[in-house]
Amino acid sequence: MVFFEIRPFWVDEWFFMYNLKTKSAAALMGPLDYMQQFPRIYLVVLKVITSFFNYSYISLRLPSLVVSIATILVSYNLMKQVYTKQTIARYLFILILVSSFTFTEYFVQIKQYAMEILLSSMVIWQLLKLPDITSKENISITGYALLCLSFLVFPFFSYTYPMAVAPLYFIVFFQTISLVRANSQVYEKLQKAFLIWFPLILLSFSIAFFYKLDVKQVMNDGIMHSFWDFLMIDNAHKLQSFLNAFYTLFSQTGSGLIFETLFGIIGVISFIYGLIRSARYLTKKETDKELLLVLYSCLLLTTALLLFLFRKLPIGTPRLNAFTVPSIAILIIHFLNDLSSKLKNKAIAGFLPVVLVIGVTGNIFTTYFVYFTNPVYKKQMNIYTATQKAIRDAQLKHIPMVITSGVKYPYNGTGEKRNPDHPSVWVLKTFPAYDMNQNLPVYQVKDISDAPIFIKSLPPEEKEVIAGDGEIYTTLQRH
Secondary structure: OOOOOOOOOOHHHHHHHHHHHHOOOOHHHOOOOOOOOOOHHHHHHHHHHHHHOOOOHHHHHHHHHHHHHHHHHHHHHHHHHHOOOOOHHHHHHHHHHHHOHHHHHHOOOOOOHHHHHHHHHHHHHHHHHHHHHHHOOOOOHHHHHHHHHHHHHHHHHOOOHHHHHOHHHHHHHHHHHHHHHOOOOHHHHHHHHHHHHHHHHHHHHHHHHHHHHHHHHHHOOHHHHHHOHHHOOOHHHHHHHHHHHHHHHHHOOOOHHHHHHHHHHHHHHHHHHHHHHHHHHHOOOOOOHHHHHHHHHHHHHHHHHHHHHOOOOOOOOHHHOHHHHHHHHHHHHHHHHHHHHHOOOHHHHHHHHHHHHHHHHHHHHHHHHHHHHOHHHHHHHHHHHHHHHHHHHHHHHOOOEEEOHHHHOOOHHHHHHHOOOOOHHHHHHHOOOOOOOOOOOEEEOOOHHHHHHHHOOOOOOOOEEEEEOOOOEEEEEOO
């Protein structure tokens, strides 16, 4: 899908591609066209990369793939660090992430969601590194510098990272109390407290600057708020709306009716169980890495639910809540591992993890099987291939193009209603073959049969055009 042109771009990608191809790096820091929001620094980085390769197909698809591969490597490494016992359940940490709708749907797309998932995993890495600062005698200067740098840089690449990292303030505060109570010299306590808080101080400055530079304009986007309002809590039926969102937050981790229900039920149980276990961690009855992550996960999910309660976060669309997936995976694994250790019948205890592993693994493959066997895909592919060739021919001959809304299939009808003032011309310009430097004239007609008449309205020097409905293009002469 990255190195071969077998995945046509779709409407959301067209929006961002048009912004990338028509705006300068400086302009990308301001409002974007077509009601889009994207972490601006991340978008500028994409602009630099894709413009260098003249917005080729590979350059547009490759960045998200690289980020997604990084997610797989990071999550696999975290899995080995946290879950040292060779249980089937531990593989759910990486498999739930990779099989989630947001990962499978967007991992090669020109969207920010791949980065959202990566940075939600990197928060867990940061969380595991922070206690090392106070537990080790000799701190690696390079490792500490990288940790501080990560807190400075990450906020600029994700809108959900600040939410994902917020629980660390509480956890570090709790660890600071433990430091104060420890039997050690005052100077040593102050030194360790400073070292553990300094990365979060840097993070605070970084988030504040990120808000002023980027998030502020997103928060002031009234159109965006209106668009997602249907996913906010319903004040008229608050309790019902909250309970539905509470269940949905976990169920949307699965795919298909059976696994959505399974993840919904197990997720809710795991969250409640995690809250009980977190209390044991805070009272110091038990301490280990896994319980630290359970505490973090409960804090994050509680934060997300509170934000939903105060109408600050929509819940109900997986891509908007992707930052919670690692935490949900942690809670489910912890519950299954504890269940396995307490049940005498090991066959029953091991059955559920196996079912979940099979389900999430199967979803990875079925997602793409469904995509590539969908009749819509075949027509989209025909349109993409034919239009790419037509654009190249038109640019080679230096003649205009006349198109219909067919180039926007399957968004031709809906797109016209949603954006009546934005015809198919801008969509064609997002195709990788279209060179913005050549500025090839493109016109739209309602029906391809209108093209011969339309040619007569063009300047006299235009003797011919390439006209098409998306799938079929022909060269028409002026008569």
